[in-house]
Amino acid sequence: MRTIPVKLLIILCSVFLLNGCWDTKDINHRSLPIVMGVAMEDDQYNIHLQIPDPGTDTMQVRIVSETGETVSKAVDKLSADMESRIDLLHVKVIVIEKELAKEGGKDLISGFMRAREVSPKALVVVSDEEIESFFSNLNNTTDPQGTTLFDFFDKDAGWSPQIALTRVWEVYRSIHSFTRDVALPIIKSGDSTVIDHLGSAVIKNGRMVERIDEEETLLINAFHEESTHGKVEVMEEATVLIVGNTMDHKSRYIDQVPYLNSQLHLKVVLLETRGNPTDKEIRTSLETQLTNRFNEMFTKLQESKADVLGLGQYFREIPREELKKWRSEHYPKLKMEFEVHVVIRNEGQLKLGGD
């Protein structure tokens, strides 16, 4: 009986002494970078970190940079030089310089996934300008919280449907998937706004192979059934606001040739009209415009053999061995039929043709 309290005491003491968790650092002794910029300079990674630095009353944003053979080496060097430990878990946006993206960021992304230092939910973005100038411009225009870039991509804040949203894990998946590639947003620092969105980079196997513009990115987002709510489409007859979108797909695989019929259902609200178009004219015009745009983009994608839309996912009947060759053999042969169906949900306060 007597031994039980003694044992209990030993267990309790060891919980406190052996857990090795006394070196946890409080939140105010950690640096929480929000944006990480990665560039390649003569076989060395050049890392930029944007770190909000909370003072008692004010919040300042600091940009620190370092080079190293690997990302962790560079961060480690930075951490040693700084007064608080760098905690990469709060990195929300990873900006990759275009040159690096073209060369291929396979090792970089795998490193992020392996090390668990950076959250796999962080967004990956391609910068069209040099990382150095991008960050210095960012610092000049950014808000005191330092979350500008993150807010730009935040669905609850500044995101718009023509911006691609791709996370680290999605990029990693695309590297190892047979049938799925990703689009990363391309940005550069803007003149009047903080950021200029230039469209998207198509990443195949971790390497940037093609560029698409904003309108095309919208179609990709719509294809993935992301909300396209709020996008304004301008046509000759009218300008409409998209308020809802759904997709339907039908796939067939006949004689080694994949066929896919995709239908985009759009709900729009009329904003402005030119002349006196009828309901039907507006719908046909929008449908043709979007279909043409999609077909153009699709041809481009097919040529670059990058399956950003993840179309291989719709052909379950292709065996896995065959699927390995999806990008090289099947995808270029794919016959795609894209149809847009538009419903005008609301003509506004004025009736069409009413005037």
Next chain:
Amino acid sequence: MDPFIKELKETFINSDDLFLHEEEILDVPVFLVGFKTLIDFTKTKVILQKYRETAISSKKSIGELLNEIGEVKEKDVKEAVSFLMTGKLLIVSNNRRKYVVIEPVPKMLNRAIEPPTNENVLQGSLSSFNEDIETNIGLIRKQINASNIRAEALSVGSEQKTKLSMLYFGGQADKKLVEKIRSSIEKNQDREINNLQNLAKALGFSGWSVISKVNTTELPSETVAFLRKGRVALFVDRYPFALILPCFLWDMFTLENDRNYPIPLMASIRLVRIFGILISLLIPALYVALVAVNPEVLRIELALSIAQSREAIPYPALVEILLMLIILELIIEASVRLPSTIGPTITMVGGIILGQAVVEAKLVSTLLIIILAATTIANSTLVGIQNSLAVRLFKYVLVILASIYGILGILGGIVLISAYFASIETFGISYLNLNYAKEGTKYG
């Protein structure tokens, strides 16, 4: 002098409130023995006088008269002493071998029936138990007009006899449970019961259980509701509470008085109490975990503003929160101790310490003050002071685990607490029982 009287006198030496009053009843000299402090002597004498007069008119002998007015006992000092202690009047005559025990007019030493002091009642019956066990049982009988209420009188203690009473609904309460309680009290006849710890020992419970195994209430209306659900109520003399056995986790969230509201309101009030226990258990631990161990869980905006509020705070989060929690416990304890006239001073000083000064002196962060306030308020939503004390203690377990293992530690702590709850049983009935009433009716 009679040796019996002498012996009595010796037993109560230096007890000056014992009176030995010489009288003659029907020409026989007798001693009236009793305690001045327990007996209203004047009124008792008037009643005796009346008996005497009727006896004279109907020409009864002294033996007949004494038989009529009281209980005739053999002269046994030990027994006589215990009668005296319970406030009885003894009539001892010199030359007889017997004495008579009379129920005198007692001194009024009880409170009146008052509104409850520990439990606030909104829209419900207000009378509460007091120290007198018979009043309490009377209150129960008044509260519910049912013939199947059983009130078994028991008494415990070798030197000091304590009156106990066990109430239950015949046909509703589990017979085995009643039998177990009865036998464990009878087995512990020689234990003295002065407090609930003694009682818990007498019932065979461990004294080290954090969760009290008896539920206490001072409201007859609540007690009756428990009885109706097949529970057993124990009353201890001079203890103005009903002790409900067995006790369940769900009692922490429910009051019978809730049923005086419409069902949706009742459900939401109970939901608030469930939130109460969760918030008071989890929030301080979450603060430590999120600030010190796992800041990555926070949204970046929140993380930054917390970092900003903790700027220049000298202590690590654990020390900071323990410091403030202890000050808070001191304030709560002090406001219980203090007479109500100086109580507000403590609240005011405490409010200044907690609300302003500590933050301005940069000892703790502003966020912590919010956490503390939320914890304390949430803790008070629980039903039963013994339950909220237990939750107050469990909170520290979670805080310490959180400081070591972060969010994982909180999870581990919750598992630990749940396992502990699951391990508690009262006479073979689990603490986590949810529908005891329904099961209980089976035993009818």
